[in-house]
Amino acid sequence: MLALDSVTKTYDGAHPRNVLRAISLVVQSGEYVAIMGESGVGKSTLLNLIAGLDRPDGGHVLFDGQDLGALDDDQATLLRRRAMGFVFQAFHVLPHLSVAQNVALPLLLNGVGRREAQARAITMLAGVGLEGRGNSLPRELSGGEMQRVAIARALVHRPSLLLADEPTGNLDPETASQILRLLRERVKANDATGTAGLLVTHSALAAATADRVLLLTPEGLAPYPPVRPPQAPRLEA
Known part of the structure; x- marks a missing residue:
């Protein structure tokens, strides 16, 4: 469904900053994956690359076999509209539309x-x-x-x-727990259509609702919790 192959991203300027280094990741259809990381480590940059909103400086982002870096802006927009759904910290619910109209909007944009x-x-x-x-x-x-509403629309x-x-991020702990359970439930309910889910968060509690958790660090992606090398047995004196 989704494959990142040695993806890098650098922001130019007076002080160039390498945000992502050699990121490789495979997400299968029906899989729900969480990526944890502290603020500023590049989580949002990674999502922008996966969504085709930005282009990597190195490597490839493949979605359903398509290299997103090879698409022009119009092609990337149509792909996002057809094949991706988004849920953000800010709900981005349109205030002048009813709840049902908000949810129906992606369908109308896709010609339904x-x-x-x-x-x-x-x-x-x-x-x-x-x-x-x-x-x-x-x-x-x-x-x-x-x-x-945002989950339904997505x-x-x-x-x-x-x-x-x-x-x-904008919810109290009890409501957040309910939303996380609902998010997983709805992603898994779409297993028959091959929906994969990618959750980006700084919260270990939120990440624990996923099938698999990865940690984004300045050096790249690593399993979470970290895999510790086996310790040599202690010899008795």
Whole structure:
């Protein structure tokens, strides 16, 4: 589904900074992977490369066999619209649209008819625990409910890849726990359509909901928790 091969990214300027070094990663269809890392280590840069919003300085990002670096801006936009879903720390719910209209938006952008898009949005809202709230406006929802809307919107068009960037950063611990369980549940519910999930977070608790956890460091990606080399047996005196 997704493969990164020795991806590097450097920001030029008075003091050039190598943000990502030789990042290699494979994510299979149906797999839910978490990438942990401290602020400033390059998590958002990595997501931008995977989404085709930025281009690597070295290496390749392959999505469904396509090299994203070989696509022009229009081609990358169409690919994101068709095959990717996004959940962010800030909910990015459009305030002037109803909840159902927010969820239906990716379908409409992909050419689905308005009636079918509305019906699929209502079904998806029920799947995230918001049955009967389709006509509500975002201002009538809590933060946790708005994040549920964002999850429904990200998955309603059955994307191949879901990218979640600190999706619980603005939520209280109890609501965050509920959202993380829901996010995993909805990604796994789409197993039949081959949806893979990539969660980027600084939280070990959030990362623990994934199938596999990796740690992003200035040196690259490493397993988490770190694999410790076996210790030699102690010899008794």
